[in-house]
Amino acid sequence: MEGKIVLVDDDPAILELVRDYLVQEGFDVLTASIGMDGLKLIKNQAPKLILLDWMLPDVSGLEICKYVRKSSSIPIIMLTGRSGEADRIMALDAGVDDYLVKPFNLLELGARIRSVLRRFPKEAIRY
Template identity: 55%
Template sequence: MSTILLVDDEPQILEILSSYLQKEGYHVLTAQTGKEAVEMATTISLTCIILDLMLPDLSGEEVCVQIRKESRVPILMLTAKSGEADRIRGLTIGADDYLIKPFSPRELVARVRAVMRRAGDYSTLSDFVEVGDLTISMNEKRVTKNGVALEVTPNEYRLLTTLVRYPGRTWGREELVREVMGFDFEGYDRTIDTHIKNLRQKIEADPKQPEYIKTVYGLGYRFDDPMKK
């Protein structure tokens, strides 16, 4: 049974959403503070976290950052903020998806299923992929460069593994949005540019002259293996 951590400081919302998720077959744990959420997320095996941004002690963004230091569990953020900048910031720090209030419980369940499905899609590749000085551990969902572990967000990890699976292929932004964030993502396709920029900062020796992730002007991006040139 999938275990979901639901984080919100309003008891009524916790009760309603917990009841609905339980009817769908999920095991639901709840937390009302950010500190409690971080502790549970780093000590309990979870399948997904539903995280409200407005918490009494820590912001949802702070909670997300702390969880990402220890875990790659999918995180669905709940927010009243609908601005593009807010969504991009959330995705950049490690959220897998955003759900803007008000929303229906049915939409919440659909989003939860989508983020968990996308997280599972990348567990079927070979255990290890080595490209240049990069090593990707599929079982651990971990990326290392010259043996040093890199702190990549779940979206950055999915973006990298998508590109690595098809070296030399040019991907359009909309294609990468579908692969990384799913068909139901409602954001702007330029969000991918933000993820590419952040990923280059982590994997490239010189992000301004990338060896791995190349820009194909007017089309999108492709992944090159510098050792095969």
């Protein structure tokens, strides 16, 4: 696979682990540990996919998702510790395309990324 992925998570271990895995899978991974930096990357880099933590120190991943959805169909996978049914429903209703609860398996994350990207032809993604 190829293309840019923006990964926004405030956990340095998650950033490093996921980034290293996705680079091995052939992606160019841009990371941010706070929401506003992630939003700048999303706006300026035109990623193929966004991996987004819900609980960030400055602005919630859910708010970032809602903001992105106002003007973009970039696929978003939420990576979060929030495992409740109401949380999953709220995220999906806000525009998240998939939802993965921490801790997660990197191979499953890879499969979910491939699955989401199959459903979004490059021409349909815009910001």
